[in-house]
Amino acid sequence: MSDWTIRPEAAGDERAIYGLVERAFARMPFSDGSEPGLVDLLRERGELALSLVALDKSGKIVGHIGFSPATIDGRDCGWFQMAPVSADPPVQFRGIGSALIRAGIERLRASGARGVSVVGDPAYYERFGFAELSGLAPSSDHDLPYFRALVLAGEPPRGTLRYASAFG
Numbered sequence: 625m626s627d628w629t630i631r632p633e634a635a636g637d638e639r640a641i642y643g644l645v646e647r648a649f650a651r652m653p654f655s656d657g658s659e660p661g662l663v664d665l666l667r668e669r670g671e672l673a674l675s676l677v678a679l680d681k682s683g684k685i686v687g688h689i690g691f692s693p694a695t696i697d698g699r700d701c702g703w704f705q706m707a708p709v710s711a712d713p714p715v716q717f718r719g720i721g722s723a724l725i726r727a728g729i730e731r732l733r734a735s736g737a738r739g740v741s742v743v744g745d746p747a748y749y750e751r752f753g754f755a756e757l758s759g760l761a762p763s764s765d766h767d768l769p770y771f772r773a774l775v776l777a778g779e780p781p782r783g784t785l786r787y788a789s790a791f792g
């Protein structure tokens with residue numbers, strides 16, 4: 625049995641999520657420090673379509689994942705961007721991030737989503753089924769080498785995927 629439970633974000637979790645995301649990204653060389661504020665902005669703009677937290681046995685939030693709607697060639701196609709994903713540094717590499725990713729994908733699949741995209745280390749995300757899709761590219765060329773996608777339903781889409789407005 626795992627040492628944590630996963631549930632959707634609830635009112636009152638906001639500050640704990642901010643602190644957790646801040647701690648998780650603090651020492652990441654690729655981070656510009658924007659990730660905790662990004663979660664707040666997604667929430668403020670109504671773009672945090674799915675937000676899950678992992679709690680340890682004491683009820684402390686030790687993991688978080690957010691998903692926001694993405695468009696393809698300007699259309700809402702049932703695709704979601706997965707970002708950010710965070711596990712508290714003292715409990716990283718124990719499966720919390722993987723459990724959040726799998727739980728989020730399954731919830732989106734159950735709700736009828738057609739796909740999920742992510743920007744990150746391909747070696748990590750490919751284990752969850754994320755892959756390069758020949759016809760799908762992010763709007764930012766900078767993201768291209770790290771952009772991966774997971775089709776949940778229907779044919780693989782073709783076009784340019786644009787993240788929610790909070791991503792800037």
Ligand SMILES: CC(C)(COP(=O)(O)OP(=O)(O)OC[C@H]1O[C@@H](n2cnc3c(N)ncnc32)[C@H](O)[C@@H]1OP(=O)(O)O)[C@@H](O)C(=O)NCCC(=O)NCCS
Pocket residue numbers: 648649652708709710711712715716717718719720721722723743744745747748
């Ligand atoms: C990335 C993160 C969410 C993974 O969560 P976690 O609970 O630590 O990871 P898990 O225990 O589920 O998975 C561990 C595996 O992921 C790998 N892994 C963890 N973080 C990784 C990263 N940033 N890049 C590549 N691989 C990573 C580990 O090497 C390990 O691999 P193994 O199973 O082959 O040994 C967590 O490490 C974290 O918060 N990192 C800092 C923030 C971050 O980089 N977020 C992702 C941005 S795209």
